[in-house]
Amino acid sequence: MVTWIAKxxxxxxxxxxxxxxxxxxSVLYAENRFYRFFEHIFIGLATGYGVYATWAQILGPKWxxxxxxxxxxxxxxAAVVGSMFYFMYSRKHxxxxxxxxxxxxxxxxxxxxxxxYELYFPQIGxxxxxxxxHGMSVWxxxxxxxxxxxxxxxxxxxxxxxxxxxxxxxxxAAAGRWFLMIGFGAIFGATVMGRMxxxxxxxxxxxxxxxxxxxxxxxxxxxxxxxGLAVVWLIVALIRRTKPxxxxxxxxx
Amino acid sequence: MNIFTRLQTIDRRxxxxxxxxxxxxxxxxxxxxxxxxxxxxxxxxYKTISNVPKDKLVIISITxxxxxxxxxxxxxxxxxxxxxxxxVKFAVVSWDQAGNELSYEIGKKLEKxxxxxxxxxxxxxxxxxxxxxxxxxxxxxxxxxxMEYDKFHTPLSKLPxxxxxxxxxxxxxxxxxxxxxxxxxxxxxxxxxxxxxxIYCPTAVMAAEAYPYIDSGQINGMLNGxxxxxxxxxxxxxxxxxxxxxxxxxxxSAAHIFIIxxxxxxxxxxxxxxxxxxGGNGGGx
Numbered sequence: 001m002v003t004w005i006a007k008x009x010x011x012x013x014x015x016x017x018x019x020x021x022x023x024x025x026s027v028l029y030a031e032n033r034f035y036r037f038f039e040h041i042f043i044g045l046a047t048g049y050g051v052y053a054t055w056a057q058i059l060g061p062k063w064x065x066x067x068x069x070x071x072x073x074x075x076x077x078a079a080v081v082g083s084m085f086y087f088m089y090s091r092k093h094x095x096x097x098x099x100x101x102x103x104x105x106x107x108x109x110x111x112x113x114x115x116x117y118e119l120y121f122p123q124i125g126x127x128x129x130x131x132x133x134h135g136m137s138v139w140x141x142x143x144x145x146x147x148x149x150x151x152x153x154x155x156x157x158x159x160x161x162x163x164x165x166x167x168x169x170x171x172x173a174a175a176g177r178w179f180l181m182i183g184f185g186a187i188f189g190a191t192v193m194g195r196m197x198x199x200x201x202x203x204x205x206x207x208x209x210x211x212x213x214x215x216x217x218x219x220x221x222x223x224x225x226x227x228g229l230a231v232v233w234l235i236v237a238l239i240r241r242t243k244p245x246x247x248x249x250x251x252x253x
Numbered sequence: 254m255n256i257f258t259r260l261q262t263i264d265r266r267x268x269x270x271x272x273x274x275x276x277x278x279x280x281x282x283x284x285x286x287x288x289x290x291x292x293x294x295x296x297x298x299y300k301t302i303s304n305v306p307k308d309k310l311v312i313i314s315i316t317x318x319x320x321x322x323x324x325x326x327x328x329x330x331x332x333x334x335x336x337x338x339x340x341v342k343f344a345v346v347s348w349d350q351a352g353n354e355l356s357y358e359i360g361k362k363l364e365k366x367x368x369x370x371x372x373x374x375x376x377x378x379x380x381x382x383x384x385x386x387x388x389x390x391x392x393x394x395x396x397x398x399x400m401e402y403d404k405f406h407t408p409l410s411k412l413p414x415x416x417x418x419x420x421x422x423x424x425x426x427x428x429x430x431x432x433x434x435x436x437x438x439x440x441x442x443x444x445x446x447x448x449x450x451x452i453y454c455p456t457a458v459m460a461a462e463a464y465p466y467i468d469s470g471q472i473n474g475m476l477n478g479x480x481x482x483x484x485x486x487x488x489x490x491x492x493x494x495x496x497x498x499x500x501x502x503x504x505x506s507a508a509h510i511f512i513i514x515x516x517x518x519x520x521x522x523x524x525x526x527x528x529x530x531x532g533g534n535g536g537g538x
């Protein structure tokens with residue numbers, strides 16, 4: 001059995017992946033137990049693999065081995081510090097977890113200063129573009145003018161310190177809102193493209209990886225019987241689903 | 254119920270089926286022709302990688318997993334292929350547990366195809382905990398001490414591809430391949446402070462938000478989803494190769510045209526129904 005599995009491992013992998021794909025996409029038809037079952041398998045697998053990878057690649061070589069095999073006993077303190085997080089579940093000793101949470105919050109807050117400087121300062125600088133000269137063509141200048149109009153309009157939309165009663169600020173802010181909506185539209189369009197690509201990726205797998213495996217399996221009689229039974233079961237399930245439920249007659253006394 | 258009312262009440266499952274049929278054709282045919290248009294950000298990515306000195310290491314950062322293989326897989330493959338073509342050594346580091354295996358498989362496939370050798374031409378540093386504030390800075394200051402060993406626990410000093418890498422000065426570029434918002438952390442803690450070129454390969458969902466960083470020069474180039482990967486393939490001389498990226502870009506174009514058609518038809522139905530209802534109520538103003 002083990003030898004057979006080892007010999008056919010690539011084919012088994014492809015069949016399992018195809019079955020999982022059909023199970024997950026079956027939710028597009030309707031919520032069903034097949035989908036739920038595979039959803040739980042996926043969560044279990046991901047968690048199990050996550051624990052294995054974390055131990056094999058990180059905790060084993062970086063913490064356990066130096067502590068146990070190389071005599072670096074002081075790594076035991078890392079476990080003590082790490083376990084401080086779990087005191088958040090105790091009302092009495094929750095203060096212990098706050099110490100470590102505070103430490104991490106301080107670290108993150110300190111990092112934010114650097115992030116802000118590195119991320120936004122170059123962008124502020126690059127927003128101050130020359131309109132003409134510097135070897136710029138007419139189109140380059142027009143591009144910069146469009147950039148400034150949109151920048152100022154969008155910024156005026158976010159002036160909340162005063163009411164937009166003045167016609168100029170009101171209209172500029174309204175234009176800013178339109179520009180923002182166009183920007184969000186572009187992001188949404190890209191999102192559709194991304195989601196469609198993921199769908200295409202799965203279809204590509206079914207057609208170009210699973211398809212040849214089906215062709216091989218189709219040559220065997222047991223496979224034809226299994227497929228025949230599956231088709232019959234599917235038809236029966238669909239008929240039972242579309243059949244209207246029998247009307248219940250309420251008998252009133 | 255007239256045709257326009259029917260158009261608005263099409264079962265969504267019918268639409269799913271139609272979209273599936275539309276994308277099936279290009280995937281079955283698998284045309285090899287790649288997109289003729291190349292975005293500026295893709296050209297810049299190509300130029301950046303083409304200018305990396307051969308004695309410097311390129312880091313390929315993997316933050317993707319099985320969920321986005323369709324987009325990030327072809328991006329990873331094309332970037333590795335270009336580096337192998339040029340003979341520039343690279344190290345793959347995965348911040349995602351499953352991405353660790355997936356990226357290694359891609360590397361192994363290309364290694365075999367292009368006659369390269371693990372440890373000499375490339376290495377895989379395995380899965381690492383994603384704590385950029387510490388790891389990125391440490392990597393820039395003392396690469397050997399922070400990264401220590403590869404995926405198979407071989408010390409870096411025994412791997413010729415990375416044994417000479419000491420600090421950020423030995424790193425020629427970073428390629429970040431991701432479906433998440435990890436770009437800012439590379440800019441803040443690695444590429445910004447140490448002035449190392451950064452190529453960003455996001456999923457299409459994330460790409461729109463990255464354009465301000467391209468404009469300001471904080472990113473040197475970008476591959477926008479699988480379309481970016483297909484364009485890059487054309488740049489490295491694969492314009493007629495039957496790849497997943499090319500087939501996907503054709504399927505994507507077909508799906509987009511179909512979706513636009515559905516939007517137009519749906520809106521026509523909506524307007525016609527509205528006009529008919531107005532007519533029924535006494536007609537217009």
